[in-house]
Amino acid sequence: QVQLQQWGAGLLKPSETLSLTCAVYGGSFSDYYWMWIRQPPGKGLEWIGEISHSGSTNYNPSLKSRVTISGDTSKNQFSLKLNSATAADTAVYYCARGSGRGILDYWGQGTLVTVSS
């Protein structure tokens, strides 16, 4: 059974860098895309970006200038960094597996990240 377990700092000050990591258990890291999605409190879902097992990335243009997604195939982990955080980045952040074309079939448990002074 595939499981995604994510962790990272839950409280940031404005201008700090958001950093989250997601570990993949019970399945192959290859042949899939690994994604980050976020959801502001009480609102809908926003796709942040993805990384393939080979390291190629795609980002949402709305966040591209501030986002880096990286992967560590030796640990079956991938990470998200979002710099220059503001209150607008306050959200629950999810990692997910992209299976096939843009199909998110397994999700992490979510991490609430709050940006506040």
Place this chain on the structure above:
Amino acid sequence: DIQMTQSPSSVSASVGDRVTITCRASQGISSWLAWYQQKPGKAPKLLIYAASSLQSGVPSRFSGSGSGTDFTLTISSLQPEDFATYYCQQANTFPLTFGGGTKVEIK
């Protein structure tokens, strides 16, 4: 970006009712559409992919249809565990985008 518009934004229904949710894309996306169910405090769960393919383990009362710009998620007989928020998502073009969600509430 492709805009995904869901309707209604909320629906009140009773156990046993048939519920239909629609999703419209701002441009054609072929059949590259998925549906997710989200319960409070939980991650979304994949229900339907490729517009009409049922994800493994999902009850057959859920079905999807459509292609191009107009899509539908149908719950044939609403069960107590189906009260949740449902999202559509297009997978045709980057960036991937989601609809605004439809909350299915108890009548």
